[in-house]
Amino acid sequence: MNHNPQSSEGRHDDDAALSDFLASLMDYTPTIPDELVEHYLAKSGFQCPDVRLTRLVAVATQKFVAEVAGDALQHCKARQATIPKDKRDKQQKDKRLVLTMEDLSKALREYGVNLRHQEYFADSPSTGMDPATRDE
Amino acid sequence: MDMNPIQKNKSAKTASKLVRRAKSKKRKCIATNDVQVAETPSEFSFAIAKIAVAQICRSTGFKTSKYNALEILTNVSTRYLETMVRSAASFANASNRTDSNLFDLINGIHDLSSVQGFPGGSLMHKGNLLRSSALKDIMNFANLSNKVPFANPIPVRNVSDATSSSTCLFDQETKSHIPTWLPHFPKENCDQVLIKERKCGEKLWEQSLAREENSVILQSNDINGKEEKETRMELPKKREKMKFKIGGEEKQVGLGVNMMNGVYKGRKRVSWNNHKIYCMVEENEEEKR
Structure with missing residues (x-):
């Protein structure tokens, strides 16, 4: 079938890589513990005695969470970069990287999850605002 | 989960600020409720998932997290896991299997990564599943990301209990849906006893059990009628009357x-x-x- 020797070699490499990866999953300890994944597997009707598949599920989920968190981190950094320099000293405390709802909702929107804050009702528009920003 | 001592030390070191924060939050909740355990299994699993998600967030570079944000990320990720696995299970069922395999899982992964899109997604059903780029991404992630094992080994319920309950299928205490007035299930080797009795002659299992208990009395009894009367087991609790209005x-x-x-x-x-x-x-x- 394979007329192109290069592609067949590439395929062999791919298969080897896949089998290596699956073998390496035996010794891999994902951040999401096996027991937790097995709980959710059982809950969803997924039956498989193979530990490697459990680990693969864990790795896939871990990748998803890491990607979302990474996106949120980028949003967080971008937001902090837009603060003008004179105010930056004032908000030095906020320089720490904090996972906030604002960044998370932006990050999750790319993954098809619409996240909304709870509606906030106030007597006047300036009620809930920071006293520093209210002066302007 | 078997963890060697080196990993344990490592995991103890990597008990991150986020994790500690999550734990302290949990402790606060526990303190307010004065309950030491999670009330439902789903709460327990959610608490564990929260710790894992917090660890992942820390490994990506976050220092701290808002409580709500962490909770929502955990919620979304558990749903992600469940959806992926459920679609894999449905793929297995569609091909007349109860056990899922790697192909089903790859199909499930494809289902979820199609929101984002992945290379080769347009030829998904033509090409070889094992060469899917979504799987390759996961492989790369697993190889390149730094591995953070879970902070603490999860305390497993006493293994002997679990095995005993599985060998003797009918543990009365664990089955809350069985009314209390029903006779107790046989404790050990129930299936073997049943099979033997069935071979000798058709008999109900409670009769066989009662016979075992009253075997001394039964040996002295010669009359069949009396024997039958004796073998009728008394219910452990009187059955309450049922009324329908x-x-x-x-x-x-x-x-x-x-x-x-x-x-x-x-x-x-x-x-x-x-x-x-x-x-x-x-x-x-x-x-x-």
Whole structure:
């Protein structure tokens, strides 16, 4: 079938890589513990005695969470970069990287999850605002 | 999960600020409720998932997290996991299998990564599943990301308990749906006993159990009639009476009988349905008297 020797070699490499990866999953300890994944597997009707598949599920989920968190981190950094320099000293405390709802909702929107804050009702528009920003 | 001591040390070191924060939050909740354990299994699993997600967030570079944000990320990620696995299971079921395999899982992964899109997604059903780029991404992630094992080994319930309950299928205490007045299930080797008894002659399992218990008495008894009487087991608890009440008062139930047509004449119920209910109400009234 394979007329192109290069592609067949590439395929062999791919298969080897896949089998290596699956073998390496035996010794891999994902951040999401096996027991937790097995709980959710059982809950969803997924039956498989193979530990490697459990680990693969864990790795896939871990990748998803890491990607979302990474996106949120980028949003967080971008937001902090837009603060003008004179105010930056004032908000030095906020320089720490904090996972906030604002960044998370932006990050999750790319993954098809619409996240909304709870509606906030106030007597006047300036009620809930920071006293520093209210002066302007 | 078997963890060697080196990993344990490592995991103890990597007990991150986020994790500690999550734990302290948990402790706060526990302190307010004065309960040491999670109330439901789902809460327990969610708490564990929260720690894992917090660890992942820390490994990506976050220092701290808002409580709500962490909770939502955990919620979304557990849903992600469940959805992926559920679609994999449905792929397995669609091909007449109960056990899922790698191909089903790859299909499930494809289902979820199609929101984002991945290279080769347009030729998904033509190409080889094992060469999917979504799987390759996961492989790269697993190889390149730094591995953060879970902070603490999860305390597993006593293994001997679990195995004993699995060998003796009927552990009365674990089955809350079985009414208490039913006789207890046989404790050990129930299936073996049953099979033996069945081969000798058809007998109910409670009779066989009772016979085992009263074997000394039974040996002295020669008459069959007496034996049968003795083998009848007493219920451990008296069964409570069941009452069904259908409407305290007369109610006209559907079926268009309350229209003033031929069926409904002179305030007399002809409909069988209403008749039945009417009778039962009368019985109820009799009981009250």
